[in-house]
Amino acid sequence: MSKRFYITTAIDYANGSPHLGHAYEKVLTDIVARFRRLQGDEVKFLTGLDEHGQKVQMSAQKCGVEPIEVCDRLAGEFQGLCARLGISNDDYIRTTEGRHKAVVQEVLQKLYEKGEIYKAEYAGFYSPRQEQFVTEKEKVDGEWPEIFGEVEEVVETNYFFKLAQYQDWLVETIRENEAMIYPRFRAADVLQFLKEPLNDLCISRPKTRLEWGIELPFDADFVTYVWFDALTNYITAAGYGTDAFSENWPADYHVIGKDILVPPHAVYWPIMLKALGLELPRHYLVHGWWLSSGSKMSKSTGEVVDPLTLIEQFGADAFRYFVTREMNVGQDSEFSLELFMSRYNSDLANDLGNLVSRLLNMGGRYTEGKVPKATIEGEPEQALKAVWEVTKAELVPLYEGFQFHRALERIFGFISAINKYAETRAPWKLAKSEAEEDREKLETSLAVMAEALRLSMVLLTPVMPEISSKVRALIGAESFESLKGQLDWGTSLAGASLGEKAILFPRPERN
RNA sequence: GCCAAUGUAGCUCAGUGGUAGAGCAGAGGACUCAUAAGCCUUUGGUCGGCAGUUCAAAUCUGCCCAUUGGCACCA
Numbered sequence: 182m183s184k185r186f187y188i189t190t191a192i193d194y195a196n197g198s199p200h201l202g203h204a205y206e207k208v209l210t211d212i213v214a215r216f217r218r219l220q221g222d223e224v225k226f227l228t229g230l231d232e233h234g235q236k237v238q239m240s241a242q243k244c245g246v247e248p249i250e251v252c253d254r255l256a257g258e259f260q261g262l263c264a265r266l267g268i269s270n271d272d273y274i275r276t277t278e279g280r281h282k283a284v285v286q287e288v289l290q291k292l293y294e295k296g297e298i299y300k301a302e303y304a305g306f307y308s309p310r311q312e313q314f315v316t317e318k319e320k321v322d323g324e325w326p327e328i329f330g331e332v333e334e335v336v337e338t339n340y341f342f343k344l345a346q347y348q349d350w351l352v353e354t355i356r357e358n359e360a361m362i363y364p365r366f367r368a369a370d371v372l373q374f375l376k377e378p379l380n381d382l383c384i385s386r387p388k389t390r391l392e393w394g395i396e397l398p399f400d401a402d403f404v405t406y407v408w409f410d411a412l413t414n415y416i417t418a419a420g421y422g423t424d425a426f427s428e429n430w431p432a433d434y435h436v437i438g439k440d441i442l443v444p445p446h447a448v449y450w451p452i453m454l455k456a457l458g459l460e461l462p463r464h465y466l467v468h469g470w471w472l473s474s475g476s477k478m479s480k481s482t483g484e485v486v487d488p489l490t491l492i493e494q495f496g497a498d499a500f501r502y503f504v505t506r507e508m509n510v511g512q513d514s515e516f517s518l519e520l521f522m523s524r525y526n527s528d529l530a531n532d533l534g535n536l537v538s539r540l541l542n543m544g545g546r547y548t549e550g551k552v553p554k555a556t557i558e559g560e561p562e563q564a565l566k567a568v569w570e571v572t573k574a575e576l577v578p579l580y581e582g583f584q585f586h587r588a589l590e591r592i593f594g595f596i597s598a599i600n601k602y603a604e605t606r607a608p609w610k611l612a613k614s615e616a617e618e619d620r621e622k623l624e625t626s627l628a629v630m631a632e633a634l635r636l637s638m639v640l641l642t643p644v645m646p647e648i649s650s651k652v653r654a655l656i657g658a659e660s661f662e663s664l665k666g667q668l669d670w671g672t673s674l675a676g677a678s679l680g681e682k683a684i685l686f687p688r689p690e691r692n
Numbered sequence: 693g694c695c696a697a698u699g700u701a702g703c704u705c706a707g708u709g710g711u712a713g714a715g716c717a718g719a720g721g722a723c724u725c726a727u728a729a730g731c732c733u734u735u736g737g738u739c740g741g742c743a744g745u746u747c748a749a750a751u752c753u754g755c756c757c758a759u760u761g762g763c764a765c766c767a
Contacts, residue, residue: 305767314767337767366696370762373695383767443762469697469761509705512698513760520704523716531729539726546725587706590715597715600730609725684727 184427186222188214188434191441192229192274192414195255196236199262201471201488201516202438205504209468209585210436211268212505215643216580218269219664225429227418228263229274230256231411233404235386238393248393252277262489267497267646274418276395276410284417285410286398288457289384293399297343297456298384300400307335340385340403347452348379354451354461362447362465363583364511367439371447382449384409412450416459432462439511442467466583469513471504488516498645499525499686502589505644510583525686532596534686537652539603540630544679547612552631552657552674553624561605562629566670568598569636573668576640585644592640599633602626631656631674639667648685655680 190210193203207228214226232252241248256275263270274281292298305314308330315325315332325332352375355361355368362368385403386394394404419429437446442465451461471488492500503524508514544550555562572595579588606626611619635658642649650660657677661667 303765303767305765307767335767339767364697367762369696373763376695377763380765439761472760507704515704520716523704526727527716530727535727535729537726539730541726543725590706594714597730603725604723604731607723607725607731610723612725682726686727688727688729 183223185225185429186214186217187225187419187429187432188217188227189415189418189432189436190228191435191437192231192276192411193259194234194236195230195232195252196234196240198255199259199489201504203259204262204266204489204492204500205471205508206436206438206468207263207266207268207270208501208504209466209508209510210434211266211270212501212585212643213434213436213466213583214269215646219642219662221663221665225272225419226270227272227274227415228268228270229272229414229418230259230276231414232256232275232277233394233410234407235391235393238391241393249277265492265497266501269646272418274414276414281414281417282395284421285395285405285413287422288413288416288453289405289409290398292342292456295456298340299343300338300340302336302338303383304334304336306332307337308332337387339383339387340397340400341381342384342409342453343456344379344382344449344452347455348375350455351375351448351451355447360464361461362442362467364467367442367465367467367511370443374443374448379448382408408445408449409453412445412453415462431460434464434466435462436466436468439467439469466510468510469508471508471516472513488521491521494689495525495686496647498648499529501644502529505585506589507586509586522689526688528593530686530688532593532600533648534684536596536600536603536630536634537655537685538682540627540634541655541679541682543608543612544627544631545682547608547623548627550679552677552679553628554675555625555628555632555672556621557625559622561602562625564605565598565602565629565633568595569633569670572640573636577664580643588640589644592637595633595637599630599637602633603630628672628675631677631679632670632672635674636668636670639664651683651685655683 188210190206193199210226210228214224218224230252232248237248237251241251244251252275260273263273289298306325308315308325352372355371355375359365359368362371384405385397385400386406388402388404391404391406394406395410397403397405415432415435416426416430419432420426421430435446446465454461488500491503503521506524506528507516507520544552572591575591576588579585579591603626606622606629608623608626611623611626614620634656635653638649638652638658639661653660656679657674659673
């Protein structure tokens with residue numbers, strides 16, 4: 182079979198509850214995945230949880246439970262978030278799963294046998310109180326701060342992965358593949374990092390310091406530490422070592438935050454793959470951060486607002502719309518309750534929700550709850566269709582280029598044009614006329630509004646899947662799997678039954 | 693210090709050489725099918741600063757300023 186379109190998010194660290202950043206990355210990836218499915222690709226969409234490491238072990242100790250219990254609880258929370266957001270992932274990987282441990286150990290063994298991993302001693306300053314090594318940089322006024330307690334110099338043995346020998350190859354690869362990293366300016370950060378000589382990467386921890394990890398296959402006194410555990414998830418889920426692997430790998434997109442591009446995803450991961458003789462991921466989609474994320478003071482009430490509560494209050498699609506409309510992928514963006522409410526009220530409730538509401542209502546009053554037939558084509562109809570043609574032509578390239586904020590701007594511009602069209606035809610005035618010509622105009626106007634709404638919902642599907650199918654059901658449009666043929670202005674709705682009056686985006690209670 | 697991104701109307705942003713744009717917010721108006729919604733009109737900007745290239749610069753070049761991020765012997 183032909184290769185799937187394989188897209189991943191970063192796996193979340195089991196060290197705290199989900200926040201806006203986690204939710205955003207899932208939504209962004211989901212939009213790409215859904216768009217590709219509409220374009221006819223078979224998609225594999227992976228997300229998951231990174232469960233090993235010191236912090237997980239410590240927080241379990243603090244609670245007096247086993248680490249896996251902490252992980253189970255958080256896995257539940259993160260998977261619950263995905264479900265609530267309508268994320269269409271078809272796999273969810275947890276790094277404590279057997280399938281993952283097996284791949285990590287296989288990979289480590291292979292590289293060890295190839296001589297890519299070696300054992301060495303390191304001398305450094307260790308803080309038993311913080312259970313971590315400290316560096317000269319952390320000194321304040323020539324002393325380590327009180328929180329570190331007694332700092333002692335220790336010598337420790339560990340395993341290292343050889344990075345430096347691949348440095349020139351990596352620089353060359355990134356230079357030659359301009360499209361590898363989106364947005365492109367991020368590649369400059371990688372190349373700058375690679376101007377300095379690479380040090381080999383420490384990939385183990387002695388079990389005396391860290392138990393909660395995957396054991397090295399060639400030395401039972403150690404577990405592997407972070408990168409070989411976390412990054413490897415991408416090939417585990419792709420079916421490394423099975424026939425399925427070639428159908429999935431290489432990944433088409435790793436969607437990640439800007440903080441984990443350099444060095445892990447753009448340096449360690451490609452070198453790990455190269456050493457294993459595997460192909461590199463084709464692209465990285467690197468997004469920015471939400472500023473003031475997690476919470477924001479509401480100016481009016483002084484209350485702290487958790488963005489994720491907005492999902493419960495206003496629905497997953499409203500949340501998806503907001504983060505997609507506001508974020509220019511790759512840049513940072515501001516989150517505030519005021520901005521959210523502004524988008525919700527004016528774009529969703531007033532422009533879209535109210536349009537659906539008035540169409541259903543008029544259909545019930547004037548055309549017996551059916552979508553009538555469009556029989557005339559006057560200047561207003563031509564004008565609206567002209568707007569549609571422009572919108573349609575722009576949208577696919579915008580989606581393909583990750584310009585989702587602009588895509589939504591265009592779609593809602595078209596929705597606004599439907600409202601303008603309604604004002605021009607004013608079916609509520611035509612309904613008062615006895616003239617045959619006015620009756621035709623009335624029926625045409627409702628048919629045109631319904632068809633235009635159907636078209637806009639097709640384009641909106643990747644971002645607002647739930648609302649899209651809800652509106653399509655209300656206007657009698659059939660469901661669809663592929664974009665093919667769906668974007669052509671047609672008459673398929675004629676005769677369809679309109680749904681009961683519906684409020685898609687209720688206004689919040691006013692205090 | 694080095695590198696990068698960003699800096700356009702009160703707010704969020706579009707606009708990469710040819711007389712400053714959109715949405716929201718504000719003001720006024722006509723209408724009434726609709727979620728006190730929608731529609732029309734309108735106030736508002738020396739496009740961060742300085743200099744340069746050009747017949748012409750928000751748009752190209754240089755310098756500067758501000759904000760943010762990357763540049764950790766993370767053992």
